Amino acid sequence: xxxxxxxxxxxxxxxxxxxxxxxxxxxxxxxxxxxxxxxxxxxxxxxxxxxxxxxxxxxxxxxxxxxxxxxxxxxxxxxxxxxxxxxxxxxxxxxxxxxxxxxxxxxxxxxxxxxxxxxxxxxxxxxxxxxxxxxxxxxxxxxxxxxxxxxxxxxxxxxxxxxxxxxxxxxxxxxxxxxxxxxxxxxxxxxxxxxxxxxxxxxxxxxxxxxxxxxxxxxxxxxxxxxxxxxxxxxxxxxxxxxxxxxxxxxxxxxxxxxxxxxxxxxxxxxxxxxxxxxxxxxxxxxxxxxxxxxxxxxxxxxxxxxxxxxxxxxxxxxxxxxxxxxxxxxxxxxxxxxxxxxxxxxxxxxxxxxxxxxxxxxxxxxxxxxxxxxxxxxxxxxxxxxxxxxxxxxxxxxxxxxxxxxxxxxxxxxxxx
Amino acid sequence: xxxxxxxxxxxxxxxxxxxxxxxxxxxxxxxxxxxxxxxxxxxxxxxxxxxxxxxxxxxxxxxxxxxxxxxxxxxxxxxxxxxxxxxxxxxxxxxxxxxxxxxxxxxxxxxxxxxxxxxxxxxxxxxxxxxxxxxxxxxxxxxxxxxxxxxxxxxxxxxxxxxxxxxxxxxxxxxxxxxxxxxxxxxxxxxxxxxxxxxxxxxxxxxxxxxxxxxxxxxxxxxxxxxxxxxxxxxxxxxxxxxxxxxxxxxxxxxxxxxx
Numbered sequence: 203x204x205x206x207x208x209x210x211x212x213x214x215x216x217x218x219x220x221x222x223x224x225x226x227x228x229x230x231x232x233x234x235x236x237x238x239x240x241x242x243x244x245x246x247x248x249x250x251x252x253x254x255x256x257x258x259x260x261x262x263x264x265x266x267x268x269x270x271x272x273x274x275x276x277x278x279x280x281x282x283x284x285x286x287x288x289x290x291x292x293x294x295x296x297x298x299x300x301x302x303x304x305x306x307x308x309x310x311x312x313x314x315x316x317x318x319x320x321x322x323x324x325x326x327x328x329x330x331x332x333x334x335x336x337x338x339x340x341x342x343x344x345x346x347x348x349x350x351x352x353x354x355x356x357x358x359x360x361x362x363x364x365x366x367x368x369x370x371x372x373x374x375x376x377x378x379x380x381x382x383x384x385x386x387x388x389x390x391x392x393x394x395x396x397x398x399x400x401x402x403x404x405x406x407x408x409x410x411x412x413x414x415x416x417x418x419x420x421x422x423x424x425x426x427x428x429x430x431x432x433x434x435x436x437x438x439x440x441x442x443x444x445x446x447x448x449x450x451x452x453x454x455x456x457x458x459x460x461x462x463x464x465x466x467x468x469x470x471x472x473x474x475x476x477x478x479x480x481x482x483x484x485x486x487x488x489x490x491x492x493x494x495x496x497x498x499x500x501x502x503x504x505x506x507x508x509x510x511x512x513x514x515x516x517x518x519x520x521x522x523x524x525x526x527x528x529x530x531x532x533x534x535x536x537x538x539x540x541x542x543x544x545x546x547x548x549x550x551x552x553x554x555x556x557x558x559x560x561x562x563x564x565x566x567x568x569x570x571x572x573x574x575x576x577x578x579x580x581x582x583x584x585x586x587x588x589x590x591x592x593x594x595x596x597x598x599x600x601x602x603x604x605x606x607x608x609x610x611x612x613x614x615x616x617x618x619x620x
Numbered sequence: 621x622x623x624x625x626x627x628x629x630x631x632x633x634x635x636x637x638x639x640x641x642x643x644x645x646x647x648x649x650x651x652x653x654x655x656x657x658x659x660x661x662x663x664x665x666x667x668x669x670x671x672x673x674x675x676x677x678x679x680x681x682x683x684x685x686x687x688x689x690x691x692x693x694x695x696x697x698x699x700x701x702x703x704x705x706x707x708x709x710x711x712x713x714x715x716x717x718x719x720x721x722x723x724x725x726x727x728x729x730x731x732x733x734x735x736x737x738x739x740x741x742x743x744x745x746x747x748x749x750x751x752x753x754x755x756x757x758x759x760x761x762x763x764x765x766x767x768x769x770x771x772x773x774x775x776x777x778x779x780x781x782x783x784x785x786x787x788x789x790x791x792x793x794x795x796x797x798x799x800x801x802x803x804x805x806x807x808x809x810x811x812x813x814x815x816x817x818x819x820x821x822x823x824x825x826x827x828x829x830x831x832x833x834x835x836x837x838x839x840x841x842x843x844x845x846x847x848x849x850x851x852x853x854x855x856x857x858x859x860x861x862x863x864x865x866x867x868x869x870x871x872x873x874x875x876x877x878x879x880x
Contacts, residue, residue, distance in 0.1 A: 294631040323627060331644060337651040352652055363623040370630050 233292050233318065233502040236285055236495035244491065248454055255458065260465025266477060272339050273481050277488035280332040284324055284492035292318040292503055300369065302504055305557065306441065306590050309564030317501060320369040322509025325489045326362035329512070330355065332485040340481070346394065347474070353392035354482065354519045358512065361385035361432070365511035378507075379433065385515060386428035389522065390421050397421065424522050431521075431530075432514030434537035436507060437544055438577060440559045441594045442499040446490050448601050449513040452533050453487040455605035456520065459529060479524035486516050499591040532608040536601050540577035547575050562590075569593060621645035621692070625771035638767075639693065645775060646688035649782065650681050657681065684782050691781075691790075692774030694797035696767060697804055698837060700819045701854045702759040706750050708861050709773040712793050713747040715865035716780065719789060739784035746776050759851040792868040796861050800837035807835050822850075829853060 256267060295301065295318040307313040333355055337348070364381040367373070373381075397420035401409045416423070439445045460476040460483065467473055490513065496503045521530035531538065547554035558574035560582050568589055571582030581597065582588060588596065624641040627633070633641075657680035661669045676683070699705045720736040720743065727733055750773065756762045781790035791798065807814035818834035820842050828849055831842030841857065842848060848856065 291631070294633070298631055300630075327624075327627075327644075331647070334647045334651055348652055352648060355648065359623060363626065366623065366626065366630075370626075 233289055233496065234500075236288075236492075236502075237498050238495060240498055241491050241495045244450070251458055252461070255461040255465060260461070262461075262465055266464065266473065269340050269477065270480055270484075273336055273484050276332055276336055276339075277484045280328050280485055281488040281492045284328045284489045285495060287324045287328065288321055288493065288496050288503060291321060291324045295320060300506075304442070304501065305559060306562050306569065307500075308562060310567075312500065317504050319504045320366065320506030320508050321493060321496070321503040322369075322505045322507075322512055323362070323366050325493050325505075325509055326358075326365075326512045329485050329489050329516075330359055330362070332489070333358075333482060336481060336485075347478070349392055349394070350523055351478065351481075353388045354523060356388035356392075357386055357428075357519055358516050360388065361515035362508060362512045365506070365508040368511070369506040369508050379429065382429045382432040382511065382515060382518075383425050385511075386425050386518070389428075389519060390425055393421065393424065393522075395523075395525075423527075424518075427522065427527055427531075428515060428518040430541075431518040431534065431537075432511045434534060434541050435514045436510040438537050438540040439510065440557070440578065441590055441597070442501040443494060443497050443594050444597060445505050445510050445513075446494040446497050447594060447598045448536070449490050449517075450487065450494060451598055451601045451605065452517060453483050453490065455533050455602075455608070456483050456517065456530070457487065459526065459609075460524065463526070475524045476526075479520040479526075482516060482520050486513065499594060529608060529612065532611065533605050535604040535607070536577055536597070543575040543577060543580055545575070560593075563587075621775035622768060622772045625766070625768040628771070629766040629768050639689065642689045642692040642771065642775060642778075643685050645771075646685050646778070649688075649779060650684055653681065653684070653782075655783075655785075683787075684778075687782060687787055687791075688775060688778040690801075691778040691794065691797075692771045694794060694801050695774045696770040698797050698800040699770065700817070700838065701850055701857070702761040703754060703757050703854050704857060705765050705770050705773075706754040706757050707854060707858045708796070709750050709777075710747065710754060711858055711861045711865065712777060713743050713750065715793050715862075715868070716743050716777065716790070717747065719786065719869075720784065723786070735784045736786075739780040739786075742776060742780050746773065759854060789868060789872065792871065793865050795864040795867070796837055796857070803835040803837060803840055805835070820853075823847075 256262065256270065262270075296316060300319045301316040302319050304313055304315070304317055337351065361382065364385050368378060368381065396415075397417050398413050398415045399420070401412060401414055406412060435445060435448060438448065457480065460480045463476045464473045464480075467476075493503075493505060493509065497505055517530065521527040544558075546552040547558065552575070555574070558572070558576050558579070560569040560571050560579055562569055566587070568587040569582060570587045571579040573579070578593070578597065581600070582593065585596075621642060624645050628638060628641065656675075657677050658673050658675045659680070661672055661674055666672055695705060695708065698708065717740060720740045723736045724733045724740075727736075753763075753765060753769065757765055777790065781787040804818075806812040807818065812835070815834070818832070818836050818839070820829040820831050820839055822829055826847070828847040829842060830847045831839040833839070833843075838853070838857065841860070842853065845856075
């Protein structure tokens with residue numbers, strides 16, 4: 203949920219008369235430079251398992267490896283392009299009144315700085331361009347692949363549009379819940395894959411079959427997964443760098459999972475499904491890292507619902523088309539917990555305020571957990587007051603731990619479960 | 621295109637970027653286009669070209685991209701009167717629909733019929749939703765349509781023209797837009813001074829619009845027929861659009877067999 207005070211219509215002035223225009227541009231400073239060191243450290247850290255899996259641990263065939271690396275180099279270009287475009291877009295966004303004030307810095311001088319909002323639009327557009335152009339390099343005669351790929355892109359594009367419309371027009375929350383189901387329609391309509399699920403071995407005696415065809419219920423599940431992923435990222439938010447950070451962690455986990463599945467499998471269709479997922483997750487990761495370089499504490503830009511919806515939809519789409527949505531849901535464990543903690547307030551059973559953020563103390567600079575039902579507050583109540591940056595790092599570590607737990611679970615249950 | 625059009629409406633991007641937006645939006649179509657990139661040479665020119673069918677390859681894709689840029693921006697600049705943008709789209713879309721139905725009826729090739737059916741499946745929603753918008757945008761306008769609409773409409777029509785393989789017919793439907801573009805070239809290229817708005821001059825006392833010396837079809841028409849009220853002018857221009865479409869149908873009828 204966007205935890206920034208949206209500039210009210212009264213605040214935005216009409217275009218200033220010529221004589222003050224020069225002073226206005228002098229007063230509005232450009233945004234702070236990106237935190238390149240942070241991103242560099244992450245890339246260094248992540249490239250170790252990435253290249254190890256891609257080259258050493260598994261023998262992946264040349265063709266596939268080449269495609270993945272072509273995609274990766276395209277993404278590197280995308281990273282730098284996004285990093286260049288964010289300051290440019292920030293100027294336009296500020297000019298049109300799309301900015302917020304950082305609530306977690308209220309009472310300090312930084313709490314009066316106008317922070318540009320909705321920079322997720324830059325990420326979304328660069329992502330789409332990367333994903334569209336990649337088709338040229340991986341052009342196979344397989345029209346089925348193209349149909350699924352373009353349906354996926356259509357869903358993601360639709361979600362970016364609806365997310366941006368939401369950021370600009372500030373739609374009511376009931377409509378907000380509905381938006382991802384509308385955006386997921388292209389995927390649901392075009393999905394020609396199987397709608398069967400493999401029954402876990404222990405339950406086969408109860409169900410009576412090894413494989414169960416769910417039909418339209420599977421499509422309903424797909425739609426609900428899209429609604430869940432988008433909104434769960436949206437509500438597990440409010441700290442500088444949390445939304446982008448959680449996406450980066452989950453996307454990295456997805457990427458590792460995809461590489462492991464490709465390496466360990468010999469079924470070409472199965473490998474294709476996971477390769478498909480890689481081709482969409484790598485651009486997500488690259489563009490998100492570029493955004494994170496500006497959004498990490500202290501945030502120079504805010505990401506807006508545009509970003510959280512886009513990221514959630516992309517991950518739902520790859521989970522659906524790669525057929526690993528249960529694994530995806532375990533990666534989303536903190537988001538699931540946050541959702542369950544939030545249920546009483548979201549359902550109206552308990553009173554729900556406009557913002558459910560922890561309380562900021564301007565003197566100590568620490569955040570204290572309130573009694574609101576969010577993972578952030580729950581964690582703070584458990585470990586005591588923390589600064590915003592430390593808290594965000596802790597929560598991202600919790601996210602990473604959840605992903606490692608998922609890998610462990612898969613390793614332990616392999617053979618027993620499926 | 622809807623996304624980029626809306627981003628443009630909200631952020632007000634510079635016009636050079638505006639020109640580029642449709643090419644970016646057309647990329648999925650260009651990348652996924654697996655159809656043939658051949659054109660049928662008009663019969664009179666076969667002796668010069670030497671072949672009946674010419675494979676253009678990537679040049680065809682370039683043409684597709686340029687068509688998208690043209691259709692979107694030409695509707696965008698032939699604008700400024702209440703109901704003109706939506707009105708011209710409604711007229712052209714209706715003509716496209718009639719053309720599609722005629723082609724399906726007159727043909728026996730299933731692939732050809734499929735191409736025109738595809739076009740119908742996209743033009744009918746365009747027509748229906750545009751009519752709904754027109755009910756609010758017609759003179760006097762209760763709402764404005766924004767670049768979101770003109771870009772969306774232009775791209776939809778370019779897309780159906782490309783995928784239905786009737787882009788030459790589409791361009792003749794776009795005759796007034798082509799004329800407007802040619803009239804605007806001196807100012808758009810910077811050769812002649814180009815003001816922020818190139819609208820006709822409104823006289824609050826008479827309520828009539830008078831043509832200025834700007835290079836637009838609207839001003840050209842007003843200079844020819846004299847001052848008109850906004851509503852009458854819009855109706856006239858839409859009739860011109862409809863006449864252009866009828867002219868296209870006549871042309872196809874006369875040249876059938878001779879041309880292809």
